[in-house]
Amino acid sequence: xxxxxxxxxxxxxxxxxxxxxxxxxxxxxxxxxxxxxxxxxxxxxxxxxxxxxxxxxxxxxxxxxxxxxxxxxxxxxxxxxxxxxxxxxxxxxxxxxxxxxxxxxxxxxxxxxxxxxxxxxxxxxxxxxxxxxxxxxxxxxxxxxxxxxxxxxxxxxxxxxxxxxxxxxxxxxxxxxxxxxxxxxxxxxxxxxxxxxxxxxxxxxxxxxxxxxxxxxxxxxxxxxxxxxxxxxxxxxxxxxxxxxxx
Numbered sequence: 001x002x003x004x005x006x007x008x009x010x011x012x013x014x015x016x017x018x019x020x021x022x023x024x025x026x027x028x029x030x031x032x033x034x035x036x037x038x039x040x041x042x043x044x045x046x047x048x049x050x051x052x053x054x055x056x057x058x059x060x061x062x063x064x065x066x067x068x069x070x071x072x073x074x075x076x077x078x079x080x081x082x083x084x085x086x087x088x089x090x091x092x093x094x095x096x097x098x099x100x101x102x103x104x105x106x107x108x109x110x111x112x113x114x115x116x117x118x119x120x121x122x123x124x125x126x127x128x129x130x131x132x133x134x135x136x137x138x139x140x141x142x143x144x145x146x147x148x149x150x151x152x153x154x155x156x157x158x159x160x161x162x163x164x165x166x167x168x169x170x171x172x173x174x175x176x177x178x179x180x181x182x183x184x185x186x187x188x189x190x191x192x193x194x195x196x197x198x199x200x201x202x203x204x205x206x207x208x209x210x211x212x213x214x215x216x217x218x219x220x221x222x223x224x225x226x227x228x229x230x231x232x233x234x235x236x237x238x239x240x241x242x243x244x245x246x247x
Contacts, residue, residue, distance in 0.1 A: 039070070
């Protein structure tokens with residue numbers, strides 16, 4: 001299967017796309033895919049140096065003019081309501097709308113439940129689930145006013161089938177699937193579409209830090225998942241649905 005995003009046909013270009021956790025892996029690959037479609041992209045994470053590196057990489061790949069015109073690099077914390085509101089306001093001020101929201105920021109803890117500390121549980125839940133909740137809460141009113149919008153939440157295959165040592169991660173991803181269904185129901189008929197993406201094993205730093213013995217060549221690339229995200233962002237699927245991504 002060809003997993004390259006370079007041969008994607010042009011879809012609805014000119015959209016404003018906000019992506020959390022977008023300085024590497026699936027988020028960065030998604031940002032590149034939307035930029036190739038002539039969309040405007042706001043990338044976001046907690047670390048300024050990571051944001052700067054990602055913006056420079058995207059600009060170099062797409063052309064220097066994109067650095068000012070189509071890429072906005074932002075720093076903040078998905079777990080903090082004030083930070084989320086500031087990020088959303090900055091994107092609106094810069095680009096005038098938010099057409100696609102991709103909640104990709106995520107972390108994991110890989111331990112048996114009896115070894116999982118409460119603070120580790122809280123950090124995973126707050127990043128993976130609360131962060132998505134905060135951004136959805138912030139962008140839904142904007143998309144209601146616009147009369148359109150697509151929200152894509154990156155869950156996991158572990159969001160529909162639990163696995164040993166992933167108590168916090170799996171719980172957060174199960175919760176995200178449920179949140180997608182709730183918000184889809186609440187926004188029915190408004191022009192807003194809400195989806196969950198459920199990737200299998202992806203060769204990202206997050207995954208390989210936990211499973212360094214696994215062979216990346218036998219896993220999906222971030223670009224493979226980004227291709228699905230790009231297609232789902234068209235908003236033609238049933239709102240509230242979950243889309244599995246495998247080889």
